[in-house]
Amino acid sequence: MLLQQLVNGLTLGAVYTLVALSFSLVMGILSVLNIAIGELFMLGGFIGFAVIASQLPLPVALVVAMAGACTVSIIIQKIAYEPLRDAPMITPMLSTLGFSIILQNIVTNIWGSDPLQLPSELFDADFTIGPVRIGFMQLVVIGITIVLVAAVAFLVQRTAAGRALRAIAENRDVARLLGVSVDKTTLLAFGISGLLAGAAGVLISLHYSAITPYIGVDIGLKAIAVMVIGGTARVWGALLAGPLIGIAEVMTIAYGGSQIRDFIVYGLMILILLLRPQGLLGGPRSDVGQRV
Amino acid sequence: MLKVRGLEVFYGPIRAVRGIDLDVESGEIIALVGGNGAGKTTTVRAIAGLTPYKGTITYDGKPLTPNTAELNLRAGLALVPEGRGILGRMTVEENLSMGTYCRKDHAEAARDIERMFERFPILKERRHSLANLLSGGEQQMLAIARALLSRPRLLLLDEPSLGLAPKTTTAVFELISSLRRDGLTVLLVEQKARQTLKIADRAYLLETGRVVMSGRAADLANDSLMSQAFLGGATSPEIGSP
Numbered sequence: 001m002l003l004q005q006l007v008n009g010l011t012l013g014a015v016y017t018l019v020a021l022s023f024s025l026v027m028g029i030l031s032v033l034n035i036a037i038g039e040l041f042m043l044g045g046f047i048g049f050a051v052i053a054s055q056l057p058l059p060v061a062l063v064v065a066m067a068g069a070c071t072v073s074i075i076i077q078k079i080a081y082e083p084l085r086d087a088p089m090i091t092p093m094l095s096t097l098g099f100s101i102i103l104q105n106i107v108t109n110i111w112g113s114d115p116l117q118l119p120s121e122l123f124d125a126d127f128t129i130g131p132v133r134i135g136f137m138q139l140v141v142i143g144i145t146i147v148l149v150a151a152v153a154f155l156v157q158r159t160a161a162g163r164a165l166r167a168i169a170e171n172r173d174v175a176r177l178l179g180v181s182v183d184k185t186t187l188l189a190f191g192i193s194g195l196l197a198g199a200a201g202v203l204i205s206l207h208y209s210a211i212t213p214y215i216g217v218d219i220g221l222k223a224i225a226v227m228v229i230g231g232t233a234r235v236w237g238a239l240l241a242g243p244l245i246g247i248a249e250v251m252t253i254a255y256g257g258s259q260i261r262d263f264i265v266y267g268l269m270i271l272i273l274l275l276r277p278q279g280l281l282g283g284p285r286s287d288v289g290q291r292v
Numbered sequence: 293m294l295k296v297r298g299l300e301v302f303y304g305p306i307r308a309v310r311g312i313d314l315d316v317e318s319g320e321i322i323a324l325v326g327g328n329g330a331g332k333t334t335t336v337r338a339i340a341g342l343t344p345y346k347g348t349i350t351y352d353g354k355p356l357t358p359n360t361a362e363l364n365l366r367a368g369l370a371l372v373p374e375g376r377g378i379l380g381r382m383t384v385e386e387n388l389s390m391g392t393y394c395r396k397d398h399a400e401a402a403r404d405i406e407r408m409f410e411r412f413p414i415l416k417e418r419r420h421s422l423a424n425l426l427s428g429g430e431q432q433m434l435a436i437a438r439a440l441l442s443r444p445r446l447l448l449l450d451e452p453s454l455g456l457a458p459k460t461t462t463a464v465f466e467l468i469s470s471l472r473r474d475g476l477t478v479l480l481v482e483q484k485a486r487q488t489l490k491i492a493d494r495a496y497l498l499e500t501g502r503v504v505m506s507g508r509a510a511d512l513a514n515d516s517l518m519s520q521a522f523l524g525g526a527t528s529p530e531i532g533s534p
Contacts, residue, residue, distance in 0.1 A: 160389070160393060163382070163386055163389060163390055163393070164390075164393060166379070166381065166382060167379055167382075167390055170379050170380070170381055170382075171377065171379065173342055173361075173373065173377070174373065174377040174378075174379060175390075176341075176342065176361040176362055177340060177342070177361050177365065177370070177371050177373060177377065178365070178390045178391065178393050178394070178438070178442070179362045179365045179366060179393050179394030179442065180362060180393060181362050182362075
């Protein structure tokens with residue numbers, strides 16, 4: 001039973017990790033909270049759903065959803081962030097909030113506000129290892145998450161574009177002196193962030209085999225909690241905090257009741273803010289990147 | 293090579309640089325000396341393209357656009373900023389790779405990094421350490437090496453001796469002289485006027501955002517006004533020395 005809950009928690013945690021990574025790529029590099037990421041995630045879920053519903057295979061759904069969310073993310077960068085770059089931090093955050101409400105509205109108008117169910121035959125297959133039953137889709141969710149995280153890690157740690165991202169995060173002036181274009185790099189951060197959110201949206205609709213236009217608010221806020229717990233200035237904090245929160249949530253539902261699940265997650269976030277505001281993996285507080 | 297005319301830089305309502313004219317010819321070491329708040333750093337930041345300004349700066353006969361550091365670098369103009377500007381969360385090697393970020397000739401750039409390691413063996417020893425674990429002198433070497441990797445023709449150095457021990461400072465000044473012998477043009481901002489004037493060809497003395505004196509470095513070093521204001525008498529310590 002405990003092992004089974006661990007596997008379920010890891011699956012949910014995988015999705016949290018991706019969305020939190022999506023938040024923290026923009027937050028850690030540009031110090032801007034892009035609230036619309038929750039809705040990019042939801043949009044990804046709906047696009048993926050539409051592709052799967054029209055009998056196309058999962059990889060196609062994934063690619064189309066990622067591309068769609070990435071495109072919208074870049075539009076958000078151009079309209080809601082770029083013109084407000086020199087405004088106080090709260091301003092671009094509010095404009096992304098505006099975008100998130102608009103996105104929710106658009107999706108409700110296209111697909112309606114009721115939850116949509118995915119065809120159940122997609123989710124029949126499962127494996128039994130001892131007492132643990134692992135759904136095929138759970139493996140898909142965890143597997144895709146691992147591949148995407150590895151790809152982002154490779155990009156950020158091993159490529160020139162990734163070094164440029166890190167240079168901007170650490171010191172904008174120095175990055176410019178080394179020839180890094182702030183505009184292009186910001187666009188890249190928003191683009192990758194959109195790709196991850198879009199993929200996570202498809203994965204959550206596989207996990208719940210359903211999707212609603214309001215899932216972005218629910219999971220988006222939780223991903224912000226995950227990012228805070230992991231450390232906002234450290235992109236990789238999400239890798240630790242995502243599975244942690246996923247498992248904590250599933251365990252709470254299993255052993256404490258689903259009515260207190262959010263109490264645990266957000267309680268943990270407040271506790272971290274009080275005791276270790278830089279997050280689990282955050283460095284010294286002075287180390288937080290500046291606005292770009 | 294570099295012509296600055298009527299340069300004015302504002303920080304909000306404050307005019308930090310008030311109409312500076314400056315010329316740098318190819319192959320020279322030009323010193324900008326002066327006390328704190330004289331506008332030296334602001335001037336080189338404007339030249340490097342980090343701040344908006346009024347006035348004109350022409351480089352190789354072409355006017356530069358204000359606040360376009362990434363373009364200025366590609367035109368051959370590199371700045372090692374005050375405080376060295378090391379990316380402390382990256383390794384020494386990653387910092388050097390960032391030096392070649394603007395280059396397209398990747399194979400040659402990789403060879404240049406290896407050449408830098410030969411020129412600065414201490415950096416080779418520490419190539420996988422995080423840059424913020426290096427000593428001040430090592431960080432300054434790293435900052436200069438990184439700037440050189442963009443293959444600049446004009447190198448701007450902002451207080452390279454800041455916070456360094458006297459012995460290390462001497463090594464940095466020797467390095468700057470050797471860069472000129474390699475054909476590089478250097479614009480050097482310093483508070484340590486005496487040592488700076490020894491290696492410079494010409495110098496500008498800045499005070500409250502204006503040029504108050506300029507000429508051959510040797511003449512400035514012997515000038516009585518300069519001597520009183522910045523070089524200190526025989527008994528008083530040199531400005532900027534620890």
